Amino acid sequence: MGYVHEIKFFKDQKSQKLMIALFDIPPLFCAEFWLKNIEASQYNISSLPTGLKLDKKYSVKELGIQPFLDSDKPDLSSIFQKNKTPVVDEIVRLFKEQVNYNSQNAGLLISQRDVANHFHITISDTHCFNFGGNGFGVFSIPQNAEILSTVKLLNRQHVLDRCLIAYELFQDWDYGLLGWNCEHFSRLVTTGVAVSYQVKESPLAWLNHNGYHPLAQEMMDQAVKIK
The missing domain is CATH 3.90.1720.10 (endopeptidase domain like (from Nostoc punctiforme))
Incomplete structure (x- = not known):
């Protein structure tokens, strides 16, 4: 269990479902701290949000999301609206x-x-x-x-x-x-x-x-x- 500070959207190779990889802040000398993968639908996200890319990590804060426990399932659909202005790098x-x-x-x-x-x-x-x-x-x-x-x-x-x-x-x-x-x-x-x-x-x-x-x-x- 950990707090989610970064996320990455990707497609499951077999099912082609949209997935989200959850990451915590990595410890010293580690490139990343993976927590788990979860279906995007668990967060009420049905498609890749406008302005985001597959297989690229994003800080949750730059997306306007507060860090959350990986065991939680917050509703992120209001944040990732299709017509929302693309995220500025x-x-x-x-x-x-x-x-x-x-x-x-x-x-x-x-x-x-x-x-x-x-x-x-x-x-x-x-x-x-x-x-x-x-x-x-x-x-x-x-x-x-x-x-x-x-x-x-x-x-x-x-x-x-x-x-x-x-x-x-x-x-x-x-x-x-x-x-x-x-x-x-x-x-x-x-x-x-x-x-x-x-x-x-x-x-x-x-x-x-x-x-x-x-x-x-x-x-x-x-x-x-x-x-």
């Missing part, structure tokens, strides 16, 4: 609110030392953008963050443009400490290379393309060409 909204293309401090790669190094991308004098164990976020630059001044970066315009391109590409990818982490993402956006040196230096690097992520690299390179 909260990450995109926050990014556009805070980004400053004229800031000399935007487009930098920064790291924050905790149990491990966390990597972020500055988007203004005050805010940064990142991908981590809890998904994507736009937040104030941590006080203990350090600029990686020896790294060769793409120009500021390209870095900031690439932030949302990468978000669109990878928003449904799960975080993995060795497979796909904040360093892979941040270095791909800021330098053009999807590599994690923390993984590269680990004993298990050989299991993870020696720290590189060739698929993410290929997808990003292709998307930038199209843009």
Whole structure:
């Protein structure tokens, strides 16, 4: 039993019924905390709500729902009306609110030392953008963050443009400490290379393309060409 903080709509492969996967807030170093799957009809939802996508996680709060116990069965039909205005992507909204293309401090790669190094991308004098164990976020630059001044970066315009391109590409990818982490993402956006040196230096690097992520690299390179 737990509190539902995230949901994901999907279709059952056999019955083709609309289902909802329920998730709690994941503990440290975990990509997700799955609670259970339930038929959408149990919440009086008969079809995929307008503006939402299958197989994509949504925070219940961004949908206007208060967290609830997975054992409860609240009536959500009034929230998910067919004619309701599509949900505005909260990450995109926050990014556009805070980004400053004229800031000399935007487009930098920064790291924050905790149990491990966390990597972020500055988007203004005050805010940064990142991908981590809890998904994507736009937040104030941590006080203990350090600029990686020896790294060769793409120009500021390209870095900031690439932030949302990468978000669109990878928003449904799960975080993995060795497979796909904040360093892979941040270095791909800021330098053009999807590599994690923390993984590269680990004993298990050989299991993870020696720290590189060739698929993410290929997808990003292709998307930038199209843009």
